[in-house]
Amino acid sequence: MTGTTPPAIACQHVWQVFGPNARKALDAALQRTGGDARAAAAQLREQGLIPAVQDATFEVGKGELFVIMGLSGSGKSTIIRCISQLLDATAGEIALDGENIVGASKQRLTQLRREKMGMVFQHFGLFPHMTVAENVAYPLRVQGVAKARRRERAQEVISLVGLEGREDAFPRELSGGQRQRVGIARSLAVNPDIWFLDEPFSALDPLIRRQLQDEFLKIQANLKKSIVFITHDIAEALKLADRIAIMRDGRIVQIGTPADIVLRPADDYVREFSRDVAKGxxxxxxxxxxxxxxxxxxxxxxxxxxxxxxxxxxxxxxxxxxxxxxxxxxxxxxxxxxxxxxxxxxxxxxx
Structure with missing residues (x-):
């Protein structure tokens, strides 16, 4: 990204290493290898550590829909948890709108999650004893927003995701696609600047999944959020993304537009992903x-x-x-x- 306005998200040399004394082991490995990330990761594995994310550097522009994709175990879900600080990155810098949040206080991170970030995960996580409207309004309740305003805002986002008339239904009375719409609406209730979605449609059947992808694109066209979207599905990535980052074994192997990925794959791994894609x-x-x-x-x-x-x-x-x-x-x-x-x-x- 270029220009004077900072990107919505900027990650610089982010590592996530699992295991005892991970930071010390990473520093030593990088020093021994002269900063060679692949060689350092190999040394960490030899020590029984897991370099789940390796030297990840990328930016997400304002209003950009940035998809991170890869197979299971590639590190894509781990990196989204580092950005949202649900996991403390082992090393590197993570900035949101120019603010480095690595090492931020718990109070500041709580504030950011409540006011700046929206999150949607594969499993809906709805409160079974709450109605649709109550589930959607819950983040506003945590913020201390007045009840009337909570209900008004909940109705706005319920309408946005196409669930009018289901405000008083309970999760058990909804289909899987409807429950996922509730999760999306709840994440939008606080009107976040940055939206994280971790395989939100992967548990749904293909028809409902395609319908929700279409609805998601309509919502994004209207709201222009800065989005990090995780998927393992190349067709979904190509349909949704402004740009795509493909991960393999903790490394980002290519970042590019859908056309870049399809027409100019960086290596055989990326080429295999897009081999059966209808390029045209x-x-x-x-x-x-x-x-x-x-x-x-x-x-x-x-x-x-x-x-x-x-x-x-x-x-x-x-x-x-x-x-x-x-x-x-x-x-x-x-x-x-x-x-x-x-x-x-x-x-x-x-x-």
């Missing part, structure tokens, strides 16, 4: 766009936009052979695309 459904025109200067005189104009998928763009360019313009939302020409590049991007094969 996820990569966008902007990923193959050229400068305006590449346009020939009097080009054909099929009406391309930078956020079109490659499949959509090709459908507009089937009989065209020269570069064509790409327009922004105002209609201004911002670049050029050669139909040959669209086709070539879809034919990328693993080496």
């Amino acid at each position: 459904a996820h990569a966008r025109v902007r990923s193959v766009m050229r400068p305006v200067s590449d346009l020939p005189p009097g080009p054909d104009d099929p009406g391309l936009r930078p956020d079109m998928t490659l499949d959509e763009a090709l459908a507009h360019c089937m009989e065209l052979y020269q570069p064509v313009p790409v327009h922004d939302d105002s209609g201004a020409v911002i670049g050029a695309v050669n139909p040959v590049d669209l086709a070539a991007a879809l034919q990328v094969e693993s080496e």
